[in-house]
Amino acid sequence: MGDFLSPAGWLLALVQALLFALGAPLLAGWIKRIKSRLQNRRGPALLQPYRDLYKLLGKKAMVAHSASPLFRAAPYIVFGSTLVAVAAIPLLAVSLPTAAVADMIVLVGFLALARFFLALAGMDVGTAFGGMGASREMLVSALAEPAMLMAVFTLAMSAHSTNLSSVMQFNLESGLILRPSFLFALLGLVLVAIAETGRIPVDNPATHLELTMIHEAMILEYSGRHLALMEWAAQLKLMLYGVLIANLFFPWGIATRLTLPALGIGLLAVFLKLMLLGLLVAVAETVLAKMRLFRAPQYLNLAFLLTLLGLFSHIIMETGT
Amino acid sequence: MSRFDWLSEYLARMQDEMILVRRGSARELAPAHLLEIDAEDWGRAAQLAASLDYRWAGTWGDHRGEQIVLFACLENEGDYLVLRTVVDTATPVLPSHSPWYPAADRPERHLQDLLGVLFSDHLDDRRWTRHQAWSEASYPLRQDYPLAGQPQDETPPDGDYPFTRVLGSGVYEIPVGPVHAGIIEPGHFRFSAVGEEVLRLEQHLGYVHKGIEKLAQGRDPAGLLRLAARVSGDSTVAHSWAACQALERACGCRVPERAQALRGLLCERERVANHLGDIGAICNDVGFAFAIYQCSRLRELWQRRSAELFGHRFMMDLLVPGGIGVDLDQGAIDTLRHDHARLRRESADLFALLDDQPSLEDRLLNTGRLTAETARRFGCSGYVGKASGQAFDVRSANPYAPYDRTPMETPVLEEGDVMARLQIRAREIDASLEWMDRLLQSLPEGPLQADFRCAAAAEGIGFVEGWRGEIITYVRLDEDGRVARFFPRDPSWHSWPALERIVLGNIVPDFPVCNKSVNGSYSGHDL
Numbered sequence: 001m002g003d004f005l006s007p008a009g010w011l012l013a014l015v016q017a018l019l020f021a022l023g024a025p026l027l028a029g030w031i032k033r034i035k036s037r038l039q040n041r042r043g044p045a046l047l048q049p050y051r052d053l054y055k056l057l058g059k060k061a062m063v064a065h066s067a068s069p070l071f072r073a074a075p076y077i078v079f080g081s082t083l084v085a086v087a088a089i090p091l092l093a094v095s096l097p098t099a100a101v102a103d104m105i106v107l108v109g110f111l112a113l114a115r116f117f118l119a120l121a122g123m124d125v126g127t128a129f130g131g132m133g134a135s136r137e138m139l140v141s142a143l144a145e146p147a148m149l150m151a152v153f154t155l156a157m158s159a160h161s162t163n164l165s166s167v168m169q170f171n172l173e174s175g176l177i178l179r180p181s182f183l184f185a186l187l188g189l190v191l192v193a194i195a196e197t198g199r200i201p202v203d204n205p206a207t208h209l210e211l212t213m214i215h216e217a218m219i220l221e222y223s224g225r226h227l228a229l230m231e232w233a234a235q236l237k238l239m240l241y242g243v244l245i246a247n248l249f250f251p252w253g254i255a256t257r258l259t260l261p262a263l264g265i266g267l268l269a270v271f272l273k274l275m276l277l278g279l280l281v282a283v284a285e286t287v288l289a290k291m292r293l294f295r296a297p298q299y300l301n302l303a304f305l306l307t308l309l310g311l312f313s314h315i316i317m318e319t320g321t
Numbered sequence: 322m323s324r325f326d327w328l329s330e331y332l333a334r335m336q337d338e339m340i341l342v343r344r345g346s347a348r349e350l351a352p353a354h355l356l357e358i359d360a361e362d363w364g365r366a367a368q369l370a371a372s373l374d375y376r377w378a379g380t381w382g383d384h385r386g387e388q389i390v391l392f393a394c395l396e397n398e399g400d401y402l403v404l405r406t407v408v409d410t411a412t413p414v415l416p417s418h419s420p421w422y423p424a425a426d427r428p429e430r431h432l433q434d435l436l437g438v439l440f441s442d443h444l445d446d447r448r449w450t451r452h453q454a455w456s457e458a459s460y461p462l463r464q465d466y467p468l469a470g471q472p473q474d475e476t477p478p479d480g481d482y483p484f485t486r487v488l489g490s491g492v493y494e495i496p497v498g499p500v501h502a503g504i505i506e507p508g509h510f511r512f513s514a515v516g517e518e519v520l521r522l523e524q525h526l527g528y529v530h531k532g533i534e535k536l537a538q539g540r541d542p543a544g545l546l547r548l549a550a551r552v553s554g555d556s557t558v559a560h561s562w563a564a565c566q567a568l569e570r571a572c573g574c575r576v577p578e579r580a581q582a583l584r585g586l587l588c589e590r591e592r593v594a595n596h597l598g599d600i601g602a603i604c605n606d607v608g609f610a611f612a613i614y615q616c617s618r619l620r621e622l623w624q625r626r627s628a629e630l631f632g633h634r635f636m637m638d639l640l641v642p643g644g645i646g647v648d649l650d651q652g653a654i655d656t657l658r659h660d661h662a663r664l665r666r667e668s669a670d671l672f673a674l675l676d677d678q679p680s681l682e683d684r685l686l687n688t689g690r691l692t693a694e695t696a697r698r699f700g701c702s703g704y705v706g707k708a709s710g711q712a713f714d715v716r717s718a719n720p721y722a723p724y725d726r727t728p729m730e731t732p733v734l735e736e737g738d739v740m741a742r743l744q745i746r747a748r749e750i751d752a753s754l755e756w757m758d759r760l761l762q763s764l765p766e767g768p769l770q771a772d773f774r775c776a777a778a779a780e781g782i783g784f785v786e787g788w789r790g791e792i793i794t795y796v797r798l799d800e801d802g803r804v805a806r807f808f809p810r811d812p813s814w815h816s817w818p819a820l821e822r823i824v825l826g827n828i829v830p831d832f833p834v835c836n837k838s839v840n841g842s843y844s845g846h847d848l
Contacts, residue, residue, distance in 0.1 A: 289608050
């Protein structure tokens, strides 16, 4: 655990949160770019998500007459809680002061809070699409959350901690060992991440068809800075899951000491890991069509089953002497 | 096969039923056979036709002073039969065809709104085309209604259309449109759903009513063609061709062979372009974006070639009465054949790839099934009908020039789901490419235009297989050779109601792909 009173540590934690917030649109742009390439087209520039956010932030937010104050507050709550969640995740270095709150259950809690308000905001205006999106989101998340928790517990049982920083350190110290439980947990978490971030094959972030949307349906009524915050929060969430997968299962490269070279390596490592993950997401989104909505529960059941298997295999094969 | 060998049976059965046939003519509306009957027999004639499994293909009316003349078109074994009757303008009441033919429902309501004809036993007396832009008691297609319309300062909102409600616990309604999130035409869809399952879909169209039928009145043939080319922009060649056929038959004009062949070429080019776009769009609606970019690329190259050789990407306004306004030299023919070979190669690769995608198959197979029985009852033609076992295609069932000299193979499938409608399109692209190659191999020489002289007080009918299906166009010219009545019947009149059936039992998020696989024209339907 890091030194609570180290100013350098706090500074680094702040830098880390900023990096997260500023890097998230880049990851989204990167995936879009690779997808375009795979579809034989040029695609938007890498920096396009930044331009979109900048444009939206400068626009007036139109609010429906039937909207309650909750509708206006929701973008800030959703963005805020997502930002707090990402701030706690070790991006460049472990053992930062924020590691004390970097607990996996806290993380799941923050994400649930964001989703709760997102769904409420979707229903607030009273259009059919918002309500439909909210109900679908709840269907997906009700099944995704247990799977995610189960993956978390599998890791926690090996590391004897639900703290992200501790799990990463445990992984670093034990070196590259192929643990069946981790493999199952990784697969399960990848499936959950795809569902939770609204990617193909569960949801299609690029669609304009109101009737098929999940995430987009909930934010259909948003515009201007509200929309910018919602979009940004979604990008943050995408990066959050990316970093979680990259650093929990493949923590190598992350800085364990707060020296400049170590941090530089940490930055480079996480950058490369995310680029690679983005590439995989783009390939998957190119070769897969979206699932029929009622396949999503089966898909998430599979995720749950995988993580459960991870837990069992840990108990059966990795505990005891 | 001798044509019309079934007609004597129909006539005999009419005699048994005591339906008086006032007059019959094989020439007046050739190639259709015309039968004139009394208004009170109107419903029973349809009942008889339905019992003999004839397909109902359209209805239209024509206000002629004291009288309103009504037409209904039936088809059997590729031959067309047109029933005609007359009602008084003062008491325009007659029995409906809708009890026997569900496809007659909306066309008859359209007549009711625009001409003020009352169908006494119509099952659904709600307005259809009429929105709030004109009052309930005025009928735009009557002769006394001004051509300029009766514009109001402000059109009241149209919020009181009486949709059929589905009641029950947990049933909710989803209103979609008329303005959609994508760039598509306007139309309203009202879903009643439980959870995600669709219990009922009701369409409310008419938002792109342009008054095409009224605008045609008083135009000369060239003016009519400019209008016909704009009935539905994506079918501009097919609608122009059907209007040309009707005009040329009315005026007894023989079109030179080379012009016929080139018309066929343009129409098939239109088919290929639209089918390519649709295949991509269907895949995109289930989140498989790769296909839409590939198909869009192929379609774009295709349309650029159209622009280069014919001066317009959609080949608009190229057909003229009596012929065609463009020609191909040998260089252009070689370019086209080269294009065909390339498209054949590239589309074969692409379609093989689409066939080999389990996730795509999972979404398209068994989705949006239209049974052969429903397709037959609604008289669906084109890819909607052909995917559901309805083999009818004007090009093969009643070949018009140039399909009489260069026959067209038309595919048919039985499954009736979205996948089948996609595959029919793919096969039609192949068939069209092959047909165009054969056509270009022996393109007839000769003039491009015949001398077109407008006849006075004549009527004609055109039947063309557009890319969406069968188009029927009726034209009547007045004493000065000006258009008195123009009615283009787009195949969408039959595929829109079929869509209401297609989505039943499917889930709400599958509606867009069902809709795209049918791809009815709003503009062609709303007129």
